[in-house]
Amino acid sequence: MPGVIHWSMTEPASMNLEPKPMSAFLPPSHAQITDPETPMVDVLGGASRWTIPLHEHGFVALVDSMPRLVPMGQTADQAVVQAARVSYGAGTKKVNEDRGLIRYLLRHEHTTPFEMVEFKFHVSMPIFVARQWIRHRTANVNEYSGRYSVMPDRFYRVGLDAVRKQSPSNRQGGEEVFDGGNAKELKTAQEFVAYLDHVEGLYKKYEELIEQGVSRELARVGLPTSQFTQWYWKCDLHNILRFLKLRLDAHAQQEIRDYAQAMHDLIAPIVPVTMEAWRDYHLESLRLTRLEIEAVADISRGGPGELASDNSRERAEWDAKRQRLGL
Numbered sequence: 001m002p003g004v005i006h007w008s009m010t011e012p013a014s015m016n017l018e019p020k021p022m023s024a025f026l027p028p029s030h031a032q033i034t035d036p037e038t039p040m041v042d043v044l045g046g047a048s049r050w051t052i053p054l055h056e057h058g059f060v061a062l063v064d065s066m067p068r069l070v071p072m073g074q075t076a077d078q079a080v081v082q083a084a085r086v087s088y089g090a091g092t093k094k095v096n097e098d099r100g101l102i103r104y105l106l107r108h109e110h111t112t113p114f115e116m117v118e119f120k121f122h123v124s125m126p127i128f129v130a131r132q133w134i135r136h137r138t139a140n141v142n143e144y145s146g147r148y149s150v151m152p153d154r155f156y157r158v159g160l161d162a163v164r165k166q167s168p169s170n171r172q173g174g175e176e177v178f179d180g181g182n183a184k185e186l187k188t189a190q191e192f193v194a195y196l197d198h199v200e201g202l203y204k205k206y207e208e209l210i211e212q213g214v215s216r217e218l219a220r221v222g223l224p225t226s227q228f229t230q231w232y233w234k235c236d237l238h239n240i241l242r243f244l245k246l247r248l249d250a251h252a253q254q255e256i257r258d259y260a261q262a263m264h265d266l267i268a269p270i271v272p273v274t275m276e277a278w279r280d281y282h283l284e285s286l287r288l289t290r291l292e293i294e295a296v297a298d299i300s301r302g303g304p305g306e307l308a309s310d311n312s313r314e315r316a317e318w319d320a321k322r323q324r325l326g327l
């Protein structure tokens with residue numbers, strides 16, 4: 001249960017507490033002060049961060065949230081409702097319950113109220129994960145600088161039992177791992193692990209060259225993408241949900257999926273109503289194309305439900321959806 005903060009802007013001047021935490025935050029004398037109707041609670045329960053460790057040297061830490069304080073008994077979903085009621089006003093009389101309103105907004109892609117909630121993360125990840133992550137352009141990012149500082153001696157490694165094979169059907173990746181019980185496959189997995197060790201070994205050279213006066217900005221260019229970096233990453237909830245949808249997907253690389261899952265797990269308790277609605281209407285939903293709707297209609301008329309397309313990939317996608325729908 002989050003820690004309770006009895007929040008009042010007017011109290012501290014007379015409280016004489018040591019240290020005086022509020023003294024720097026006295027409002028201007030001409031501001032009108034409104035106290036909250038109920039005590040406010042910190043959505044992080046008074047913690048400075050919630051951290052989920054990943055991949056030996058990695059982590060996702062939730063370091064801040066907007067709103068950070070919410071009325072006792074509520075969640076940060078409340079900020080979505082607050083924003084929506086400004087614009088939907090009288091219309092929301094029909095949807096007079098907060099959960100229903102949030103579900104309506106998500107179902108109908110009314111996105112801006114979800115931009116009123118923001119989360120800030122401190123993340124440590126390999127550079128190859130960061131390269132995928134940075135493509136999500138709506139976030140605010142500040143990354144560790146290899147020009148100002150020496151890159152840390154931290155590298156992504158995989159165990160012998162986790163070396164993935166290239167999938168013959170999915171050109172972007174693979175799920176199946178090399179079989180340690182098969183001598184030929186074990187040898188390949190060992191070679192891959194040795195290859196990662198080899199590039200990690202370049203770090204010693206990097207240090208030596210910096211010692212000899214090579215600039216940090218140049219010395220780092222020989223380091224591999226398994227090297228860890230860090231950043232602060234702040235984004236609104238609407239775009240975090242977009243990020244999660246893409247990066248939790250089975251088509252995304254396993255390593256970034258691990259990070260997306262950690263991010264999901266950190267925010268889920270803070271905006272539980274939104275996350276539930278998002279799972280129902282987006283993450284676990286199924287989108288049908290016009291051709292697929294025609295195929296469904298064909299099945300309902302007793303036909304075979306063939307997709308009117310000669311594109312093999314599109315047909316395979318329809319087969320997968322059809323299976324999911326039990327048709």
Ligand SMILES: Cc1cc2nc3c(=O)[nH]c(=O)nc-3n(C[C@H](O)[C@H](O)[C@H](O)COP(=O)(O)OP(=O)(O)OC[C@H]3O[C@@H](n4cnc5c(N)ncnc54)[C@H](O)[C@@H]3O)c2cc1C
Binds near residue numbers: 135137139172251
């Ligand atoms: C499984 C997977 C494989 C991928 N493979 C590749 C690859 O091989 N090569 C590659 O280059 N990329 C690849 N990507 C990256 C992908 O193409 C997108 O760049 C990335 O997912 C970010 O998506 P986005 O643009 O929707 O996200 P964001 O940048 O977060 O943008 C969110 C939304 O905001 C809007 N928006 C943001 N910026 C602008 C803008 N400047 N103008 C107009 N609208 C904007 C758009 O509506 C956008 O959808 C891959 C992504 C995934 C998930």
